[in-house]
Amino acid sequence: xxxxxxxxxxxxxxxxxxxxxxxxxxxxxxxxxxxxxxxxxxxxxxxxxxxxxxxxxxxxxxxxxxxxxxxxxxxxxxxxxxxxxxxxxxxxxxxxxxxxxxxxxxxxxxxxxxxxxxxxxxxxxxxxxxxxxxxxxxxxxxxxxxxxxxxxxxxxxxxxxxxxxxxxxxxxxxxxxxxxxxxxxxxxxxxxxxxxxxxxxxxxxxxxxxxxxxxxxxxxxxxxxxxxxxxxxxx
Amino acid sequence: xxxxxxxxxxxxxxxxxxxxxxxxxxxxxxxxxxxxxxxxxxxxxxxxxxxxxxxxxxxxxxxxxxxxxxxxxxxxxxxxxxxxxxxxxxxxxxxxxxxxxxxxxxxxxxxxxxxxxxxxxxxxxxxxxxxxxxxxxxxxxxxxxxxxxxxxxxxxxxxxxxxxxxxxxxxxxxxxxxxxxxxxxxxxxxxxxxxxxxxxxxxxxxxxxxxxxxxxxxxxxxxxxxxxxxxxxxx
Numbered sequence: 001x002x003x004x005x006x007x008x009x010x011x012x013x014x015x016x017x018x019x020x021x022x023x024x025x026x027x028x029x030x031x032x033x034x035x036x037x038x039x040x041x042x043x044x045x046x047x048x049x050x051x052x053x054x055x056x057x058x059x060x061x062x063x064x065x066x067x068x069x070x071x072x073x074x075x076x077x078x079x080x081x082x083x084x085x086x087x088x089x090x091x092x093x094x095x096x097x098x099x100x101x102x103x104x105x106x107x108x109x110x111x112x113x114x115x116x117x118x119x120x121x122x123x124x125x126x127x128x129x130x131x132x133x134x135x136x137x138x139x140x141x142x143x144x145x146x147x148x149x150x151x152x153x154x155x156x157x158x159x160x161x162x163x164x165x166x167x168x169x170x171x172x173x174x175x176x177x178x179x180x181x182x183x184x185x186x187x188x189x190x191x192x193x194x195x196x197x198x199x200x201x202x203x204x205x206x207x208x209x210x211x212x213x214x215x216x217x218x219x220x221x222x223x224x225x226x227x228x229x230x231x232x233x234x235x
Numbered sequence: 236x237x238x239x240x241x242x243x244x245x246x247x248x249x250x251x252x253x254x255x256x257x258x259x260x261x262x263x264x265x266x267x268x269x270x271x272x273x274x275x276x277x278x279x280x281x282x283x284x285x286x287x288x289x290x291x292x293x294x295x296x297x298x299x300x301x302x303x304x305x306x307x308x309x310x311x312x313x314x315x316x317x318x319x320x321x322x323x324x325x326x327x328x329x330x331x332x333x334x335x336x337x338x339x340x341x342x343x344x345x346x347x348x349x350x351x352x353x354x355x356x357x358x359x360x361x362x363x364x365x366x367x368x369x370x371x372x373x374x375x376x377x378x379x380x381x382x383x384x385x386x387x388x389x390x391x392x393x394x395x396x397x398x399x400x401x402x403x404x405x406x407x408x409x410x411x412x413x414x415x416x417x418x419x420x421x422x423x424x425x426x427x428x429x430x431x432x433x434x435x436x437x438x439x440x441x442x443x444x445x446x447x448x449x450x451x452x453x454x455x456x457x458x459x460x461x462x463x464x465x466x467x468x469x470x
Contacts, residue, residue: 003287004239005240005241005242006240007240007242007317007342050317050342052238052319052339052340053319054319055317055318055319056315056316056317056342077314077315079312080291080312080315080344081291082242082285082290082291082344083290084287084288084289084290104287105287107242107285107291107342107344109315109317109342109344161400164399164400165396165399
């Protein structure tokens with residue numbers, strides 16, 4: 001077979017629903033099953049082979065819009081994955097069927113996107129696939145396509161590092177108004193830690209851009225918590 | 236023309252000679268000039284199209300060894316560059332001549348390597364190219380191949396960020412024994428700053444893994460400085 005490498009882009013899209021950190025997965029069309037009846041790993045990261053005249057970033061933005069209907073999402077490239085054997089015997093016939101192209105090797109450039117889960121994240125009509133938000137801790141029990149499990153783990157590690165420089169990234173995952181407890185839960189999920197309530201609040205209040213709103217939660221069974229907001233602009 | 240993308244690996248190799256931060260460039264063979272007499276940009280980063288069965292990391296290590304003769308170098312992947320027009324009219328005939336292959340597009344994965352310039356950095360015999368160490372501040376006046384100027388700038392920015400997490404990386408650029416003034420010069424070159432001598436030394440001495448040696452410089456016209464060493468292992 002002729003050596004015909006292709007380059008794709010895959011997006012690790014993180015979302016936080018107030019309690020759990022989640023990652024966006026796409027269900028492969030079931031009608032892409034091979035003639036020999038091979039059962040494919042059914043879930044994968046949203047991604048695509050880059051088009052001939054498309055930049056890597058543009059490809060990632062296009063994919064995000066196709067799968068979530070969202071534009072103006074925070075996105076950054078974090079790592080290229082290019083092991084010669086990153087697609088398994090289950091992935092190859094799927095690739096060929098989808099792309100009508102013998103692909104001898106697929107190198108992917110992975111991006112991280114952060115989404116506010118209260119946005120209406122919809123699947124674009126043209127796409128036959130549907131999307132799934134999986135809890136990050138449940139990834140290890142899933143059989144994902146290609147090396148996507150490894151890409152998700154690397155993405156999470158990258159977010160941990162990025163937050164040290166760019167703590168404002170955290171707020172890309174939160175609604176405009178959030179409670180201190182939501183922020184702490186998000187922080188603790190990302191770092192797999194358990195912060196002290198009082199110290200955490202003290203540290204947050206020392207951050208530039210954080211303000212307390214007069215507004216509090218309504219219709220909650222516990223004492224209504226205050227809302228906070230973050231107004232510092234992205235750098 | 237059929238759409239035939241290829242993937243390459245390019246290495247931004249930094250070295251420090253005790254006074255200046257430098258980057259390794261490769262001279263293109265002059266006999267690769269096109270039949271129409273096109274003059275190519277003569278210098279480029281050491282790089283190569285990845286081989287069919289080669290991982291990205293392995294390709295980067297191979298290139299480093301080919302151009303410097305060194306193995307066991309600190310190396311990390313930092314960014315993929317894939318603008319559709321990243322090769323210019325001057326680069327394309329060169330690519331075709333070298334690879335005997337019509338390449339409609341070249342996406343490159345860039346790595347950073349850090350080298351102690353006191354190592355004997357040699358060009359491997361098989362290669363007809365020779366290597367040049369360019370002062371980092373002189374890059375802006377060079378006409379480099381492809382988008383290599385942009386890749387070098389991004390590499391320098393990446394090193395600045397990485398050092399905040401992994402300060403030990405700095406010592407990959409220094410000889411085993413170094414003076415405080417060498418370390419400060421290196422730091423100040425990377426961050427384009429001018430550190431206060433006393434504060435800098437105080438901060439360094441607070442680092443884990445730093446020790447003062449009994450040995451001092453010999454044969455210097457000024458007062459002999461003490462040598463320091465760094466013994467903390469890579470994480």
